[in-house]
Amino acid sequence: MIIKTFLADDHRLFRDGLRRILAETTDIVVVGEATDGLDALKKMRLGGWDVGLLDVSMPGMNGLEVLQRIMDDDPKHRILMLSTYHEDEYAIRAIRAGTSAYLTKNSPTDLLISVIRRLAHGGRYIDPKLAEKLLFDLGPSSTMPRHSALSNRELDVLKLIAVGISLTEISQKLKLSAKTISTYRARVLEKMGMQNNAQLIRYVAEHKLLE
Structure with a gap:
């Protein structure tokens, strides 16, 4: 099986290096590249790839x-997020948004290749230390803030509600149906254990999520 990969990263040197690494394998090929998020989304929606490699930070x-939009299209997509960030929050948000794996850019080459192959065959990968954090920190006794349980899209909706934008305006801004936005709002309320927008607005202000 030949694994077709798509690379999206705004640093040419990193893309060139990654392409050379993958060229040394017998079963992984690069079929497309992008230098920014909008270009990546446009090209990836055309299909023709098995595993997408996305940089967390792109212009x-x-x-x-990009991950959220791709997973909205088809949750079966296999995405590996690559990042220079070591903060667990980025990895947790990527996992909640649907990524199949998350690696920092200083990960060993053999691990990168192994993870790509695992994803292509339907598997997932999560760093053991991060898995432990998810197990203990996000459990019922978690001391993490309530909004940590939200997906990226749910957090977007929460922030827009907090600035007083109506659900209709939010749907237009995010280019999603009003019904979908209503569903996201319901999920936000449920996950955060709240009853109305006033409580959400107060929470956002108290936690300074708009700063």
């Missing part, structure tokens, strides 16, 4: 936003 539209 135009960041990798997490």
Whole structure:
């Protein structure tokens, strides 16, 4: 089986290096590239790839936003997020948005190749230390803030509600149907254990999520 990969990263040196690494394998090929998030989204929606490699930080539209749009199209897509960030929050948000794996850019080459192959065959990968954090920190006794349980899209909706935008305006801004936005709002309320927009607005202000 030949694994077709798509690379999206705004640093040419990194893309060139990654392409050379994958060229040394017998079963992984690069079939497309993008230098920013908007270009990545446009090209990836054309299909023809098995595993997408997305940089978390890209101009135009960041990798997490691209991931969300791609997973909205088809949750079966296999995406590997690559990042220079070591903060667990980025990895957790990527996982909640639907990524199949998350690696930092200083990960060993053999691990990168192994993860790509695992994803192509329907598997997933999560760093053992991060898995432990998810197990213990996000459990019922978690001390993490409530909004940590939200997906990227749910967090977007929460922030827009907090600035007083109507659901209709939010749907237009995010280019999603009003019904979908209503569903996201319901999920936000449920996950955060709240009853109405006033409580959401107060929470956002108290936690300074708009700063």
